[in-house]
Amino acid sequence: MPKSTTPLYVQTIETPIGPIRIGTHAAGIARVLFAKQEDEVLLEDTTPGEAARAHMKRTVAALEDYFAGRRKTFDDITLAPEGTAFQLSVWTALTKLKFGETCAYRDIATEIGNPKAVRAVGLANGQNPIPVIVPCHRVIGANGKLTGFGGGLPAKQWLLAHEGAIDAPLL
Numbered sequence: 001m002p003k004s005t006t007p008l009y010v011q012t013i014e015t016p017i018g019p020i021r022i023g024t025h026a027a028g029i030a031r032v033l034f035a036k037q038e039d040e041v042l043l044e045d046t047t048p049g050e051a052a053r054a055h056m057k058r059t060v061a062a063l064e065d066y067f068a069g070r071r072k073t074f075d076d077i078t079l080a081p082e083g084t085a086f087q088l089s090v091w092t093a094l095t096k097l098k099f100g101e102t103c104a105y106r107d108i109a110t111e112i113g114n115p116k117a118v119r120a121v122g123l124a125n126g127q128n129p130i131p132v133i134v135p136c137h138r139v140i141g142a143n144g145k146l147t148g149f150g151g152g153l154p155a156k157q158w159l160l161a162h163e164g165a166i167d168a169p170l171l
Contacts, residue, residue, distance in 0.1 A: 005082065006030065009048035009056055015067050016162075017155040020132070022063070024048075024055040028078030032130050034151035063132065069162070072099035074133045081129045086117075090124035097138040100163040104142040126150070132159065 008023030008030055023031035023042050026049055033040055045052065055078060065071035074095075081091055093111040097103060109121045128136040131150055137159045141147045149156035160166040 005043070007043045007045035009045050009052040010042055011056055011060060013060055013063060015063065017151060017158050020063065022056060022059055024052045024059060025080065026051040026055075028055050028080035029059050029130055029133065030080045030082065032132055034131070034155060036152055037150060059133070066132070067162075072163075077133055079130060079134065081134070083124075083127070083129070086120065087124045087127060090121055091128055091130070091134050094125070094128065094134050094136055094139070097135050100165050102138050102140045102160065102165050105139060106142060108139060122147075138163075138165065 006025045006027075008025055010021055010023050012019050012021045018035040020035075021031070021033040021037075021042070022029065023033075025045065031042060033042075048056075059077055062071060062074055062077055066074070079091075079095075081088065083091065089112045090108060093108050096111070105118045105121045105125065106115065108125070109115050109117045112121070114120075125136045125139050126148060128134050128150075131137065137149055137151075137156045139147070146153055146156055146160075157166065
């Protein structure tokens with residue numbers, strides 16, 4: 001998973017799928033990490049500026065509202081992921097996926113104008129540094145089955161059930 005090369009203001013929040021670490025900087029939100037990713041070390045900014053703090057405040061409130069069922073989009077959150085041009089195109093396409101809808105990797109490949117890049121899309125999806133907000137959990141296998149997720153399949157199930165895309169999770 002790409003790691004931010006910029007020091008991040010880091011905060012952890014509790015969610016129904018476990019603790020989530022959030023990393024912001026002056027340009028926006030750069031990282032969302034699940035408990036399973038606790039070994040990923042973030043370069044922390046211990047004296048964040050006002051912009052990083054403002055991005056954090058908006059992101060925390062948005063995620064709390066999402067998990068409480070009061071929010072369906074993150075359009076007002078400023079994203080600042082670091083990645084290759086191809087990864088950024090995939091992550092941008094992911095932001096267009098609607099709450100409660102799923103698609104397959106081939107749909108994202110077609111969306112970015114590279115229909116043969118299904119496997120590369122899968123890799124970029126798996127390296128999404130801002131899951132939940134950039135909804136990589138909404139991408140499933142062409143056969144309709146759940147595929148890998150940085151937070152684990154139970155978390156992916158919970159998120160999709162929360163959005164009404166699948167039946168109740170197994171948690």
